[in-house]
Amino acid sequence: DAGITQSPRHKVTETGTPVTLRCHQTENHRYMYWYRQDPGHGLRLIHYSYGVKDTDKGEVSDGYSVSRSKTEDFLLTLESATSSQTSVYFCAISGGAEQYFGPGTRLTVT
Amino acid sequence: GIQVEQSPPDLILQEGANSTLRCNFSDSVNNLQWFHQNPWGQLINLFYIPSGTKQNGRLSATTVATERYSLLYISSSQTTDSGVYFCAVEAYSGGGADGLTFGKGTHLIIQP
Numbered sequence: 765d766a767g768i769t770q771s772p773r774h775k776v777t778e779t780g781t782p783v784t785l786r787c788h789q790t791e792n793h794r795y796m797y798w799y800r801q802d803p804g805h806g807l808r809l810i811h812y813s814y815g816v817k818d819t820d821k822g823e824v825s826d827g828y829s830v831s832r833s834k835t836e837d838f839l840l841t842l843e844s845a846t847s848s849q850t851s852v853y854f855c856a857i858s859g860g861a862e863q864y865f866g867p868g869t870r871l872t873v874t
Numbered sequence: 875g876i877q878v879e880q881s882p883p884d885l886i887l888q889e890g891a892n893s894t895l896r897c898n899f900s901d902s903v904n905n906l907q908w909f910h911q912n913p914w915g916q917l918i919n920l921f922y923i924p925s926g927t928k929q930n931g932r933l934s935a936t937t938v939a940t941e942r943y944s945l946l947y948i949s950s951s952q953t954t955d956s957g958v959y960f961c962a963v964e965a966y967s968g969g970g971a972d973g974l975t976f977g978k979g980t981h982l983i984i985q986p
Contacts, residue, residue: 807960852915865909
């Protein structure tokens with residue numbers, strides 16, 4: 765299995781608070797991604813990175829920001845969490861072709 | 875953006891049966907992958923198959939890129955095959971890896 769970890773694995777937070785999710789890889793892959801999974805929508809791309817400090821928006825980027833200061837870490841930040849951001853968040857990595865997914869983070873915003 | 879449609883949305887089979895899952899996509903693709911999401915939520919890579927045919931044990935997949943569809947075959951189903959099967963594609967962009975667009979999945983239940 766690809767070496768991808770996500771932290772935390774579960775989080776409950778209140779509306780309006782900032783939240784940061786971390787994705788860590790040990791594969792030295794160039795590309796990293798954040799997706800969210802919601803019932804009825806499958807997985808949707810939030811943001812992705814194609815190198816250190818190089819990021820771009822995905823389909824559902826509003827309300828989220830990302831940062832990648834090292835090859836191995838990709839952070840997803842919710843500046844002010846809303847109930848609509850309750851979801852399961854998956855990180856993925858790729859060397860340019862096949863993507864591999866982390867275990868996911870279940871985030872609940874109350 | 876590219877559209878991905880999977881069929882059927884739900885499928886209930888008896889153990890030992892065979893099944894075919896279909897994925898249609900609306901544009902040329904760089905990448906097509908099939909995943910199995912198990913009941914614990916883990917996404918497991920089944921195939922990376924932007925074109926051609928591959929087999930792995932009881933599973934096989936075929937992508938006909940010129941006709942914009944892919945098929946996943948599961949033979950001799952087992953209860954552990956239950957879960958949601960996703961098809962995901964990356965639209966051809968001529969550049970780097972821009973992220974996958976997922977279908978809504980096929981929910982497969984294998985009954986003993």
